[in-house]
Amino acid sequence: MKFGMRTMKTVLACFLSMVIAQQVGLLYAPAAGIIAILSVGNTKKKSLDTGIARLVSLGIATVLAFFAFQLLGYGALGFSLYLIFFIPITVKYDLTDGIVVTSVLVTHYMLEQSFALSLILNEFLLMGLGVGFALMLNLYMPNLESKINEEQEKIEEGFREIFLSMAASLNQKEASGLLSFCDNLLERINQGRKHAQHYDENQLLSNNWYYEEYFAMRRSQVKLIKEMIFLIGQIQVEEVLVEDLRILLTNTGMTLSEENDGQSILKQIDLVSESYRLKPLPRDRQEFENRARLFQYLQTFKNFIELKAVFYSEQKDESSKSVERIY
Template identity: 65%
Template structure:
């Protein structure tokens, strides 16, 4: 059985929260441990935002509960009325992360039948200890940048191979279902983007969205390739006419990289497009439809390269 880092941090946070709350002789000290368990998040920012939301929701809950319990008494009816007002307000102020934890703390007011300052301070200390210990432990997060770069390299290799496979498909030397390769690539890109988002969420002061934007760009590119593949399946045309597109795909497959801005490829695509325009007109409907598909593929491929060129210009 493997114990993950988050599990380990959760256990340690619960332990220290319980010890601190117990040493301070707080009522219902076990609540601090539960709050710590629920406050250990996946990233530094998510943990901080959740913690602050819970402190704010406890403040709101204490005010509402004090008014309602003093009006209708410390009873099940009073607690029900409290929830009736509290839950919609937490939704209104985007504090829903604190609904469950705060409601449990409010039951302490119900059980103790009072709203003395000692009890109010007790509840805020329980919340502060649980949230605070979780935040301290979440200050350590593994650096995902190396893993993200490895994911990038893997995706680059797969995209290059897909382009070469598409070129082989045009030359009728590859009959594999390339759509499956596209779908697998999209899964890898989604995984990479999730890691990139977590990496950004673990940075307190840096606003660098490069990795997320990179994976978004690659996802858009692969979707364009997927569209091209469906069109390529329908093209039945003499080899000489598709040779230029074959060369373009092969060149892209051999040169595609994170550093390649695609400008030269765009120039090559324009030259090929112009050469197609100068060729003799189709002789029949079948030739016309195949030529139209060929032009469509060329335009989609140009969009594919333009995405990378625009991405490079923004860096």
């Protein structure tokens, strides 16, 4: 039997909140442990949002329950009237996580048939201990950044391999295996994006969307790569026409990286495009169609690099703004 970190944190949060509640003499002390169990989230932000939502919902529930029990008594009718108003309010204000937990605490008012300040304080302390220990133990989370960086490097390597393979496939009738390679690369990107989202959710004091935006950019690039692979299989031109393109693709495969801003490659693409414009006009329809596919391929390639160039520029601007805010 394997015990994960979340299991251990849940058990410890339940134990501590229940023991402290008993030590300070709170009524219904075990409820603090149950609240802790239900409040340990997958991320720091999730635990914090859940804790705040439950404290707010308890305040709303206490007011509603007071009037409901005063009108219909401390029984099933009064509790039902409370729910009639409480559930729609929590749904409207996105506090539904607190419906069950808060309603359990409301039953304490019903059982004690009282809304004495000491009892109200008792319920808020039970809630505070449960969500407090859950949040405290969730402050420790494994750092996913090194794992994300490893995934980035594997993705970069995958793109480099694709470009080198496309260079070798020019003027061939097919780019064998590259589409399935793209699918595998896309799966890795999606997995990396999930880790990036988890990483961002554990940053309480800052919002750093770099990794999520990086994986989103690479995902968009894969779609363009698939278009390029499809076009390669349809391009059949004189070898002299693809020499410059082959050099360009090889160079891209050798230099593509997270830090590369793409500007140098964009200039090379423009030079290759201009050289094609200076070539003699096509002699027949077939040559015209192949030349058109070649231009389409170059434009798609340019769109691929422009995605990275825009991403790099936006991240650079954001970093500059961050430095200005510090100083």
